[in-house]
Amino acid sequence: MATAAGTVAAGTKAAEPDLVLRGVLTGADHHTYRSVPFTVPEGVERVTITFDYTGKEEHSVIDLGLLGPDGALRGWSGGSKRLFTVSSVDATPSFIPAPVAPGQWALLLGVPNLRKTAEASYTAQVYFSRSLAAADEPPPLRVPVRSGAAWYRGDLHMHTGHSDGSCVNQSSVSVPCPLFLTVQAAAERKLDFIAVTEHNTVSHASELRELQPYFSKMLLMPGREITTFSGHANMFGTLAPLDFRVAATPDGWNRMLDQAATLGGLVSINHANRPSGEACMGCGWTNDADIAKVQAIEAVNGTDADTLLSSIPFWQAQLQRGLHPTLIGGSDDHRAARGDTPVGTPTTVVYAPELTQTAILDGIRAGHVFVDIAGNGSRLLELNAETGGRQAMMGDSLAAPGGLTVQFKLHVAQADGATIKLVMDGAEADLLPARDVDGDDVQRSFNWISDGKPHWLRAEVRDARGHLLLLGNPVYLNR
Template sequence: MTDLFCSAQQADLVLRGTITGKDRESYVEVPFEVGASVVRVTVDFSYTGRDQHTTIDLGLFDGERFRGWSGGNKSWFTVSETDATPSYLPGPIRPGTWKLILGVPSIGDGVKSEYVATIHLQRSGEAPAASTFSRAPLRAGAAWYRGDLHMHDAHSDGSCLSQSGAKVPCPLYKTVEAATARGLDFIAISDHNTISHYDAMRELQPYFDRLLLIPGREITTFEGHANVYGTTEFIDFRLEKGHVSIDDIQRQTEKLHGMFSINHPGLPSGSACMGCGWAAKDTDYSRVGAVEAINGGTLDGPMSGVAFWQEKLNRGFRLTGVGGSDNHNATMDPQAHSAVGYPATVVYAAELSERAILEGIRTGHVFVDVQGTRDRGIEFTAQADGKTVMMGDAIAPVAGANVHLVLTMNGLEGAHAEVIRDGEVTTLLDASVVKEHTETREFDYEADGKRHWVRVNVRAADGALLILGNPIYLNL
């Protein structure tokens, strides 16, 4: 006998029942209803009597077909159109009557086993509590977390050499291995337009439990490329008359709680490189979360995204500058441009979870380590009227007020810092060489009451960019 209880929001189901000796060597069906707007079904199953050698196996049918069998090796699983826990099949979540299948290979005479199946029915646009592929944060506590936001594998145009030396589509796990070897904390796999790679990410996340896997995809259009992070649902990329507009794409991303980040906007477009640079008319930059200021293929060269990004900052848009390797071969030399983690985006986040990392990016608590090292970094703060803020934050000093700025640099011996205000290098900070592993520089700025932004670069002796910092905003 089974009782069915629905939560007040009709989003969660709790199925309870009793298994007895009469159910031994049989399959018990436990039906439940899935509504029309559901995009993911997640089951958490438990039962009593294990200490009496009771065993209950677990499987699932939807209203049309078999969706998986995990036997006794999993007490939790999830299925969606794009991904599913190993043992289960991804596929459309069609409304109707679904069934848990409880196999009972073992239960003693006179023994009763009480089971509970808690089912969460995720609806379109709901954001995960922590991460798409992990139920809890991988690491607790606020810290600077290092990652790569732009990579490709066999699910799009990533390739590498096979065991026999042939060029083949490069399996996704090679990218994850390379990120682990580099010491990264998070990565986003951003294959072109497809959403097929999420199932592989779902399988890999439990093993790589120190590396957060964030769902991404590169919306690749004839008018520009943009990464979308934080959702696995399909977003139509066909940017042309008769299909979708850039407004449609941005609104859909927003509806799904995703983050929209423009890629390599400084590249040429048109026949030279169709859609590589950003040329999408009517882009609503208030809906853009980030801009790839540093791409592994261009770094700080004339085709980097820095000029594009800073022009938007000067227009009053608070866009976070990020970096991405744009890696297409996970096995390449780690010290080569565009190797996994070269560059790395470093995010100050409340914890190592998808939600926290994306929130850290949205708020601009970010710098880019251009060479993807393990320890180079900066902290840049401003203080005025008793308020202290960090990169990405804003303060509003009145004209004549003193703004005290503090830059701390780590692992940057031999380099020098430069302060950028509204896109121009200033003399607010001298360019003397950093001598210590950890070194702090302080300087003051007299506010004029107008809108400005101030950020920091750190460069090597030869001028190569090592660190790109995000702005602190004044009166914006």
């Protein structure tokens, strides 16, 4: 993408631990505690530890805790955790989020059982992360929820009781809604990933870590909705603090977006075309931010696609300005799927090599995305281009010198009876031999002879009543 941000590359974290702590416990250690010291250097934001030991067949048991540099107990997991992480923002259950100060820390080993003649060899792998960016999480925290390249379906915008999400309690009173209910609703919708985006806070990050092992088929990503008096924008990919009080400083939005990029954040402008007022304070995009500094635009918010509130024209206007912000969608669910725009409506569908946070975010940065407006779970829209042996998918750029023929392939699934529309540079393009979708799996090919100039071409699919079903990112030509 031709945008300024995206400076934190995924997959850069070394696979090797920073420290490996090994030792042997014997029968003499039965019913004792042992501290295993290690040094946390300056500049570390997250400590992640994996732990294992031998001798379980002899009923050897080693419990696990963590002591901070002041000797304070930072958590105790007994024998229940072999992997944990702690940072100032989040921690694995059993452990306490708190700032990671440099100095001498210790693993605290408890020995509830070790037979007189037994020996247990333990190994702890210690990983230090120097930022709270997802891309800097160590490999044990980045195990894919699913492997393999695929279109992954998710929802990138929702609120729970960690901000203003509410639901009715046992006494029929509206209360801050437990996060679990929203995640459960997303799982019932069979989504592959969700991002929970609370207003200006990431207090939900620990709870997502707690829920992730239970929701083993759905990737849970922490995000936040940067919520200001002059616009809302989601940020994904980092748990680092970000000062959202842009009204207090001149050029505040641009400074904040620069900081977001430094932190490894992916920023999406939300519901840009909403009116701002007492009904929705700061909801409209009324600031002077340089939109080249954002990576995505939530052009579909809930069910607004075919309404006057749609932000699709706002997104398209940025394409016309020469920018490449990725089209995404978000339900903005506030009611654990019991409201008008339940989680999954719309669904953002991302092509990614695996189901991890960094892979999904990189797929969004690359524009490998279409939006399934109703989120029906199986609709597909693909637009691919090829010329001179070079290929491009939605979001990619293809160089096509003047006179060269570009071959396009369009693939629409599960939209029988619908109609395809192509849009080039903001106007409908008459390039398709047949616009009707006559079947559950339809492929169309067409050619375009390049004039050598910069263009963008996108596809959309509408049902028989003209309602939008699928909306894809453009293939960019010569830009």
